[in-house]
Amino acid sequence: MPLIKNGAFVEDRFVFIPEGQAFPDDGGVMVSLARFQSERDSIIAHHRPVCVRLAANENPDVLKDDLPNIDAIALEFPIFRDGRAFSWARMLRERFAYQGEIRAVGHFLYDQLAFLMRVGFDAFEVRQDFRIAEFSRAMAEMTYVYQPSVDRRKTVMQIRRGE
Amino acid sequence: MYRYDEFDAKMVRERAQQFRYQVERRIKGELTEDEFKPLRLKNGLYLQLHSYMLRVAVPYGTLSARQMRQLARIARDYSRGYGHFTTRTNMQYHWPKLSEVPDILELLADVEMHCIQTSGNCVRNVTADHFAGAVAGELEDPRPICEIIRQWSSFHPEFNYLPRKFKIAVSATKEDRAAVKYHDIGMEVITNEAGETGYRVFVGGGMGRTPYVALEIGKFVGKEDILAYLEAILRVYNEYGRRDNIHKARVKILAHQLGADEFRRQVEVEFAEIKRHGTLHLPPEELKRIEAYFAPPAFEDLPETAPEFEAAVKADAGFAAWTRSNLTPHKAKGYAIATISLKTIGQTPGDASAEQMDGLAQIMEDFGFAEIRVSHEQNLVFPHVRKKDLPAVYARLQALDLGAANAGLITDIICCPGLDYCDLANARSIPVAMKLQERFADLERQHELGEIKIKMSGCINACGHHHAGHIGILGVDKKGVEFYQIQLGGSGAEDASVGEIMGPGFGKDEIVDAVERVVETYVALRAPGERLLETYRRVGMTPFKNAAYQEQMYAAY
Amino acid sequence: MLTANRLLDGEVVYWQGGDWQPDFAAAEIFDEAEAAKAALDAAQAFVRDNKVVGTYLFEVRKEANGVAPVKEREIIRSLGPSVRRDMGKQALMPVPPAAAKPVHETSPPPPYPEEPDVSI
Numbered sequence: 001m002p003l004i005k006n007g008a009f010v011e012d013r014f015v016f017i018p019e020g021q022a023f024p025d026d027g028g029v030m031v032s033l034a035r036f037q038s039e040r041d042s043i044i045a046h047h048r049p050v051c052v053r054l055a056a057n058e059n060p061d062v063l064k065d066d067l068p069n070i071d072a073i074a075l076e077f078p079i080f081r082d083g084r085a086f087s088w089a090r091m092l093r094e095r096f097a098y099q100g101e102i103r104a105v106g107h108f109l110y111d112q113l114a115f116l117m118r119v120g121f122d123a124f125e126v127r128q129d130f131r132i133a134e135f136s137r138a139m140a141e142m143t144y145v146y147q148p149s150v151d152r153r154k155t156v157m158q159i160r161r162g163e
Numbered sequence: 164m165y166r167y168d169e170f171d172a173k174m175v176r177e178r179a180q181q182f183r184y185q186v187e188r189r190i191k192g193e194l195t196e197d198e199f200k201p202l203r204l205k206n207g208l209y210l211q212l213h214s215y216m217l218r219v220a221v222p223y224g225t226l227s228a229r230q231m232r233q234l235a236r237i238a239r240d241y242s243r244g245y246g247h248f249t250t251r252t253n254m255q256y257h258w259p260k261l262s263e264v265p266d267i268l269e270l271l272a273d274v275e276m277h278c279i280q281t282s283g284n285c286v287r288n289v290t291a292d293h294f295a296g297a298v299a300g301e302l303e304d305p306r307p308i309c310e311i312i313r314q315w316s317s318f319h320p321e322f323n324y325l326p327r328k329f330k331i332a333v334s335a336t337k338e339d340r341a342a343v344k345y346h347d348i349g350m351e352v353i354t355n356e357a358g359e360t361g362y363r364v365f366v367g368g369g370m371g372r373t374p375y376v377a378l379e380i381g382k383f384v385g386k387e388d389i390l391a392y393l394e395a396i397l398r399v400y401n402e403y404g405r406r407d408n409i410h411k412a413r414v415k416i417l418a419h420q421l422g423a424d425e426f427r428r429q430v431e432v433e434f435a436e437i438k439r440h441g442t443l444h445l446p447p448e449e450l451k452r453i454e455a456y457f458a459p460p461a462f463e464d465l466p467e468t469a470p471e472f473e474a475a476v477k478a479d480a481g482f483a484a485w486t487r488s489n490l491t492p493h494k495a496k497g498y499a500i501a502t503i504s505l506k507t508i509g510q511t512p513g514d515a516s517a518e519q520m521d522g523l524a525q526i527m528e529d530f531g532f533a534e535i536r537v538s539h540e541q542n543l544v545f546p547h548v549r550k551k552d553l554p555a556v557y558a559r560l561q562a563l564d565l566g567a568a569n570a571g572l573i574t575d576i577i578c579c580p581g582l583d584y585c586d587l588a589n590a591r592s593i594p595v596a597m598k599l600q601e602r603f604a605d606l607e608r609q610h611e612l613g614e615i616k617i618k619m620s621g622c623i624n625a626c627g628h629h630h631a632g633h634i635g636i637l638g639v640d641k642k643g644v645e646f647y648q649i650q651l652g653g654s655g656a657e658d659a660s661v662g663e664i665m666g667p668g669f670g671k672d673e674i675v676d677a678v679e680r681v682v683e684t685y686v687a688l689r690a691p692g693e694r695l696l697e698t699y700r701r702v703g704m705t706p707f708k709n710a711a712y713q714e715q716m717y718a719a720y
Numbered sequence: 721m722l723t724a725n726r727l728l729d730g731e732v733v734y735w736q737g738g739d740w741q742p743d744f745a746a747a748e749i750f751d752e753a754e755a756a757k758a759a760l761d762a763a764q765a766f767v768r769d770n771k772v773v774g775t776y777l778f779e780v781r782k783e784a785n786g787v788a789p790v791k792e793r794e795i796i797r798s799l800g801p802s803v804r805r806d807m808g809k810q811a812l813m814p815v816p817p818a819a820a821k822p823v824h825e826t827s828p829p830p831p832y833p834e835e836p837d838v839s840i
Contacts (some may be wrong), residue, residue, distance in 0.1 A: 045256045115321075161449065591792070
């Protein structure tokens with residue numbers, strides 16, 4: 001799937017390894033939380049880029065001690081209406097100060113991109129036919145924001161107060 | 164009242180453009196209906212039985228004359244000449260075409276209005292006491308904090324895809340006219356032992372299939388912390404509210420399942436995190452700045468009453484009746500709060516025609532009223548009327564067919580649109596409300612019966628607040644035929660309670676008689692000064708039930 | 721019968737001869753479940769083409785003077801709000817229905833205006 005990062009299509013450095021399938025000799029891997037937990041030590045020992053993919057009901061809190069060893073976290077949208085990942089991403093960034101990639105995977109819409117960006121996602125697995133111009137368009141739809149969030153954009157209140 | 168600055172103005176404009184693009188993509192087929200539906204709902208657009216329906220936010224129920232005129236214009240141009248005021252103090256238009264909706268949003272933006280988050284699984288329009296800023300005994304006007312909550316909740320990036328809808332209401336008096344304990348979050352303005360003003364925060368109230376009165380979660384939350392506290396509640400809900408079953412997805416289920424103590428503990432954890440971050444702190448100067456918008460008009464120093472008022476009470480029995488039911492004491496001497504009933508006998512409860520809306524705006528302009536309020540009981544309110552102007556205002560209302568002297572009385576029926584319009588409904592509610600109004604039309608009888616709140620919904624979603632009715636009526640469907648269940652003893656006020664179901668439903672030709680028998684039972688049993696609600700609480704269901712089913716019992720023999 | 725709402729204006733439409741039209745009186749009646757199912761399948765092309773949404777079948781029954789929906793919901797959809805006889809399809813009918821029952825005449829239906837005149 002095409003991957004967008006920093007507003008542009010980029011090469012995906014992770015390959016998803018399904019349950020039961022062996023890891024390739026080298027290269028980055030994306031694994032489920034269960035797989036990561038069961039093979040944690042060997043995965044970390046290998047010193048390869050690793051991305052843990054969390055289902056919508058998996059609280060990233062369980063990864064908090066391993067975050068320095070994890071290059072990316074993929075948060076899954078089973079359906080675009082399931083908004084748990086908005087909170088998970090924010091928790092990773094704000095509570096755990098996670099600096100790695102947070103990737104949106106699964107079913108999400110163009111119309112959610114700006115919100116996803118605001119809560120700390122920085123990578124997006126998009127449909128084959130997604131045009132990059134749409135990404136910039138989504139980011140430009142709303143000029144101002146009312147709430148402080150991960151993106152540290154100045155809120156309307158801050159602008160009003162001359163901060 | 165609040166006025167948009169350049170930032171607010173730009174946001175509603177851009178939202179209109181954003182929605183225009185969503186509509187274009189839907190029509191072109193780039194969005195499926197399953198994808199479009201949650202997006203259009205977030206902008207208040209439903210597809211109902213006969214047409215689309217657009218729900219316009221009236222934040223904390225406050226409108227200016229200019230806004231009322233624009234609502235009239237939209238009704239005339241896009242909604243076949245009428246609109247409907249709802250129990251969430253919003254305005255609903257039937258009949259707009261999909262392609263016209265972005266144009267309507269532009270017209271709304273022209274007068275600082277919008278449809279943002281009037282539906283969908285997000286934080287909805289914030290409501291307040293409709294007598295805010297006018298009524299005696301108020302700790303402070305609850306609307307400034309409502310406006311701050313409106314801004315904080317609009318386009319909230321984390322909480323736009325919640326498990327289910329989320330409603331917040333604020334009240335600042337002992338009497339609760341905002342039904343705070345029936346909201347996902349209800350806030351009551353209170354003072355602590357140190358004399359500081361803050362909020363008591365209730366969570367998990369709601370109606371619908373499983374009605375709950377809210378739990379007290381925040382005993383006292385300081386003003387500067389309130390947004391952080393709300394954000395903490397929303398986060399707990401977003402993470403752990405149920406998403407597997409739409410009927411169990413509201414925060415009321417989570418809160419009542421966890422219990423107040425555990426829910427509070429989880430909120431406190433998030434609250435501490437958010438506070439540590441510090442970014443959601445509400446500076447007192449910002450609150451003051453917003454409060455300045457809601458400063459009351461400069462009240463004249465008037466005597467307690469006015470000769471014009473006293474003379475009209477003596478001369479006109481209709482006016483005298485209206486003053487008894489539709490006026491509420493004002494905090495300023497010589498003023499009154501006037502409720503404009505949208506329950507004129509023979510009219511759909513809550514509906515207003517474009518002419519009536521224009522007429523109301525004209526009254527506001529002629530008498531210098533800066534604002535009009537929408538109440539959750541589907542009425543309108545002039546909050547600050549000089550007593551000496553009341554006879555003239557009443558005459559003008561009468562000319563608009565809006566002079567019904569029934570506020571708080573048995574014909575002041577709350578009623579959802581029901582199966583006449585709504586896709587979710589199981590039964591009609593408007594025709595039943597109209598028949599009840601006709602049955603109890605006699606004004607003397609209404610006033611003699613005193614405060615009786617009938618609330619009716621056409622389905623279990625309870626938009627008509629039937630659980631909170633002294634007499635609640637729920638329309639149900641039995642094999643395509645409409646039936647109506649009676650509930651007794653509900654209240655949405657400070658003595659909040661969920662009504663008790665009486666028994667099997669009545670047919671549409673039986674329900675009015677059954678209600679009348681309930682009312683007659685009250686008349687026979689009441690102690691002096693007792694309202695129907697109190698009589699029911701004292702004597703219980705049995706005598707009412709026996710009377711209501713009497714006819715059926717005879718029929719069975 | 722088979723019904724849906726038109727995407728562009730939300731108008732209630734009924735299936736007739738492989739296409740949608742707004743008149744209940746002209747709607748196709750299916751006596752066999754199989755034929756109804758086939759029509760429902762065929763109708764999905766219009767859903768995919770973004771012309772209509774919410775297709776479903778509903779029951780009608782023979783009455784003295786024609787055919788009427790079994791459920792109140794469909795009676796109301798076929799006419800308009802029962803509390804506003806001046807709104808919806810009923811407002812455009814040559815003779816407004818006296819009772820809350822639409823009638824599927826056995827004789828040819830009156831012509832139905834394509835674009836409802838909203839001033840009525």
